[in-house]
Amino acid sequence: xxxxxxxxxxxxxxxxxxxxxxxxxxxxxxxxxxxxxxxxxxxxxxxxxxxxxxxxxxxxxxxxxxxxxxxxxxxxxxxxxxxxxxxxxxxxxxxxxxxxxxxxxxxxxxxxxxxxxxxxxxxxxxxxxxxxxxxxxxxxxxxxxxxxxxxxxxxxxxxxxxxx
Numbered sequence: 001x002x003x004x005x006x007x008x009x010x011x012x013x014x015x016x017x018x019x020x021x022x023x024x025x026x027x028x029x030x031x032x033x034x035x036x037x038x039x040x041x042x043x044x045x046x047x048x049x050x051x052x053x054x055x056x057x058x059x060x061x062x063x064x065x066x067x068x069x070x071x072x073x074x075x076x077x078x079x080x081x082x083x084x085x086x087x088x089x090x091x092x093x094x095x096x097x098x099x100x101x102x103x104x105x106x107x108x109x110x111x112x113x114x115x116x117x118x119x120x121x122x123x124x125x126x127x128x129x130x131x132x133x134x135x136x137x138x139x140x141x142x143x144x145x146x147x148x149x150x151x152x153x154x155x156x157x158x159x160x161x162x163x164x
Contacts, residue, residue: 031128063081063102
């Protein structure tokens with residue numbers, strides 16, 4: 001693709017195929033499509049599975065903590081929790097320290113489902129990462145961590161770039 005040299009505002013616009021957010025989303029969607037049978041047999045979408053996975057990793061936690069850890073808006077977290085609760089995968093209990101806070105945990109069935117799905121996910125990720133050398137994998141994760149820290153800093157200060 002040839003750069004726009006017209007001097008317009010479009011000169012600074014990153015083409016879609018060069019946007020890392022777009023590329024990450026495409027890769028995540030492709031992985032989700034490959035892995036769909038693993039979580040769909042339990043009637044879970046990728047987003048609902050992510051909520052289940054985060055509860056399993058960090059339980060007990062509140063819905064607010066869950067929304068923060070999944071970077072998902074509270075409304076979507078609530079919808080996912082309703083579905084997971086209806087399927088008997090999570091339990092909600094009033095926190096013993098603060099009765100207003102609900103503590104989320106996996107049920108025994110939720111733990112079984114939680115433990116099954118990562119096997120397929122890990123195999124697919126490992127297969128994908130095998131396309132990279134050990135050095136490239138280490139670099140990939142360092143770069144992702146660096147981007148995550150930078151974006152997190154942007155969110156904390158509430159601007160598009162912490163450099164501003």
